Amino acid sequence: MFIETEATPNPASLKFLPGRQVMTAGTREFTSPEAAEASPLAEAIFDTGEVVNVFFGADFVSVTAAPGAEWSALKPQVVAILLDHFVSEAPLFAGGSANGISIPAEDDMVVEEDPANADIVAQISELLETRIRPAVAGDGGDIAYRGFKDGVVYLTLQGACSGCPSSTATLKHGIEGLLKHYIPEVTEVRAA
Incomplete structure (x- = not known):
């Protein structure tokens, strides 16, 4: 091996x-x-x-x-x-056990989400899964969704990405730009 x-x-x-x-x-x-x-x-x-x-x-x-x-x-x-x-x-x-899936529990959420935002949250989740998560995994990490409220998406970088010198740039310029482009309701991305 x-x-x-x-x-x-x-x-x-x-x-x-x-x-x-x-x-x-x-x-x-x-x-x-x-x-x-x-x-x-x-x-x-x-x-x-x-x-x-x-x-x-x-x-x-x-x-x-x-x-x-x-x-x-x-x-x-x-x-x-x-x-x-x-x-x-x-x-x-x-x-x-063969697995230990890390799925955010309710108490891992940073904000209490408004059920009226379910469509926006679904769009955010779709972009995280299809566009963002594969790119972050390529750098040895992952990203965890922590909530959406008042236009702000709360995310946590994990693995090699947590504590990385470029993590702020990743969140602000990469992820925030992508989410704002596809979802006009998103105004900001913050680390949680």
Whole structure:
């Protein structure tokens, strides 16, 4: 088995491609060692002591190094952990489950949405799924919808995209411009 690595726009993150499916549906982000306890793979990566974020996409794993960590030492450790995991065909999540879909719960929403905006929200969701999410996944991350109110779309960047130096530009110039172009009711995009 060969694991490819790709740089991401976030210099602290690398994208690891195991050449096979990682998540069968959805994505999953781990932002602490405690959260990583849900996945033996994420837990092993955090156990290096030099990681602050692990993100599972459809066919990749993004890892964000802690401040001061050197990728020259960390990268071989992460590759070895990934190889061991995928070669052994170990379960991705504790309890043997194959998946851990990360879907925003009601309490993850930043604003209470007006049911009258259902058509606008459906348009936003469609653009996020078809245009934005694939581009963000290409950079080792994902985007989570957190609500729409008074013309403002609330989104959270995940994986390699969270904390990326260009995340503000991605939200304001890329995503906001696209949403405003197709949905006139959208006036702004904010990080949530």
